[in-house]
Amino acid sequence: MNFSSQTSPPLVVERVVKKFRRAQTVVTALSGVDLTVRAGEFMVIMGASGSGKSTLLHAMAGLTDVDEGKVLVNGQDLSPLSDVQLTKFRGKEIGLVFQAFNLIPSLSAEENIRLPAPAGSDLAERVVQLLQRLNLQGRRLHKPGALSGGEQQRVAIARALICDPAIVLADEPTGSLDYDAGQHICQLLQELARDHGRTIIAVTHEPNVAMWADRVVVMRDGRNVDEFNPDGSRDPQKVAIQYQGLLRRPMESV
Ligand SMILES: Nc1ncnc2c1ncn2[C@@H]1O[C@H](COP(=O)(O)OP(=O)(O)OP(=O)(O)O)[C@@H](O)[C@H]1O
Numbered sequence: 095m096n097f098s099s100q101t102s103p104p105l106v107v108e109r110v111v112k113k114f115r116r117a118q119t120v121v122t123a124l125s126g127v128d129l130t131v132r133a134g135e136f137m138v139i140m141g142a143s144g145s146g147k148s149t150l151l152h153a154m155a156g157l158t159d160v161d162e163g164k165v166l167v168n169g170q171d172l173s174p175l176s177d178v179q180l181t182k183f184r185g186k187e188i189g190l191v192f193q194a195f196n197l198i199p200s201l202s203a204e205e206n207i208r209l210p211a212p213a214g215s216d217l218a219e220r221v222v223q224l225l226q227r228l229n230l231q232g233r234r235l236h237k238p239g240a241l242s243g244g245e246q247q248r249v250a251i252a253r254a255l256i257c258d259p260a261i262v263l264a265d266e267p268t269g270s271l272d273y274d275a276g277q278h279i280c281q282l283l284q285e286l287a288r289d290h291g292r293t294i295i296a297v298t299h300e301p302n303v304a305m306w307a308d309r310v311v312v313m314r315d316g317r318n319v320d321e322f323n324p325d326g327s328r329d330p331q332k333v334a335i336q337y338q339g340l341l342r343r344p345m346e347s348v
Pocket residue numbers: 114115116121122123141142143144145146147148149150
């Protein structure tokens with residue numbers, strides 16, 4: 095199986111529809127999403143609660159199957175892959191930072207970070223670098239139960255980056271962090287994209303996070319109805335005004 099292609103965009107979402115069925119009710123979480131994300135792009139997804147942001151992120155990671163359309167990661171259509179193939183593929187290509195940190199309680203911060211990485215000559219050095227970048231040096235040997243929410247979140251981010259994935263998918267990556275720590279993570283994500291060509295996609299409600307992105311995609315009722323460029327001005331108020339302005343547009347005009 096050819097898992098990657100140099101010429102394909104890292105992530106393409108084509109006419110994706112996702113419905114959840116529960117008893118007699120059907121909820122359409124995604125109703126025809128089309129999106130192409132380029133290599134080295136830091137893209138943020140915003141939208142009201144229930145607009146489909148997390149479902150889209152899960153579909154991009156192959157964590158949820160789709161009813162129609164397809165998701166291509168580095169040219170590979172995820173839909174025909176078995177669970178085992180998907181897990182292997184994800185491990186190689188995608189770093190996940192999700193709201194439930196899923197840290198292993200019996201392992202130290204450092205052991206949690208190392209967990210997904212195959213042993214290699216530079217692994218110890220990479221762990222040290224990530225501990226430094228995420229300001230966790232002093233928490234290296236602590237288990238998750240002895241870490242604050244923000245520290246656990248930073249361990250989860252380090253674990254997502256340890257295999258140096260081409261794509262990072264993050265759901266509210268700064269959700270448990272104070273302002274300064276959140277800005278530090280945004281800067282790290284931006285550097286990964288701009289300086290190292292990694293593709294970063296983050297879901298957030300925070301203009302403070304969105305202001306770091308190259309592109310903000312706005313979801314409404316299961317569709318990506320609009321997008322804007324925050325222009326690098328790092329002005330959260332400007333981003334909030336742009337976002338709110340798009341949300342106020344009548345649906346028939348989008
Ligand atoms: N497992 C599920 N079963 C049934 N319905 C679901 C499931 N997951 C999501 N939904 C529904 O799909 C829609 C989109 O949910 P999703 O979590 O993607 O929205 P969101 O934009 O991420 O919301 P939030 O900002 O509140 O996290 C919502 O109506 C939600 O209730």
